[in-house]
Amino acid sequence: MQMRVLPDSGIWGALLNSCKIHSRMELAELALERIIELEPDDAGNYVILSNMYAQVGKWDRVANLRDMMMNRGIKKSTAYSWIEVKNKVHAFLTGDTSHPMYGEIYAELKRVEGLIKEAGYVPRTETVFHDVEDDEKTQMICSHSERLAIAFGLITTPSGTRLLITKNIRVCEDCHTAIKFISKVTQREIVVRDVNRYHHFVDGSCSCSDYW
Structure with a gap:
């Protein structure tokens, strides 16, 4: 079966995302070439x-893609998340320590991390796309911007309050x-x-339903 029209960037992009889900590396490389x-x-x-590439430890290819992006002047968006509490917006970067309450925020992160691990959560360090040790990967994951925003919301709003977080990337x-x-462990929406x-x-x- 053939397509009646030439595939555009949206179609190739959908294929690239599907390749990530199904771990089809060679097809993903072809899709990126077309995109x-x-x-x-x-x-x-x-x-x-x-x-x-990073998920399967092909760090040389990760480096090659980063060099390609640098040579073409292409920059990855900086990830950040924000939450509004009492009509004030609080924004966070990954690993952020600039907030005046960062001590309390990280203490809450540590407390919640203990609770979710007791409930069965296991950090997926393969989602950290840097060639570092697993302990460092775990620390990087646990300080992602959306988690900092959630921790801030937990300590600054009454129990049971729904938290609304916005993030500029996926x-x-x-973290999902x-x-x-x-x-579940905090009984919060x-x-x-x-x-x-x-x-x-x-x-x-x-x-x-775990499809995002």
């Missing part, structure tokens, strides 16, 4: 393939899993609006 011909400056497409797989556990869709977390489940 680059159509949209050479979209950083997100490079990042998807780079992440696939929520990572590990962690937030499901957080919603947590809504995360990322670049793709709304995720409504309630009692350990997400409205996206």
Whole structure:
């Protein structure tokens, strides 16, 4: 069967995302080649393939893609999340320590991390796309911007208050899993609006049915 029209960047992009889900590396490389011909400056497409390489430990290919992006002047968007509490917006970067309450925020992160691990959460360090030790990967995961925003919301709003978090890029797989556990152990509704869709977390489940 053949397509009646030539595939555009949207179709190739859908194929690239599907390759990530099904771990089809060679097909993903082909899809990226076609996307680059159509949209050479979209950083997100490079990042998807780079992440696939990182998941299987092909750090030389990760470096090659980063060099390609640098040579073409393409920059990955900095991830940040924000939450509004008492009519004031609080924004966080990954590993952020600039907030005046960062001590309390990280203490809450540690407390919640202990609770979700007791509930069965296991950090997915393969989602960290850096060639570092597993302990460092775990620390990086647990300080992602959406988790900092959630921790801030937990300590600054009354028990049972629904938390609304916004993130400028896609929520990572590990954070998606962690937030499901957080919603369960804290008995909070947590809504995360990322670049793709709304995720409504309630009692350990997400409205996206784990497809995001």
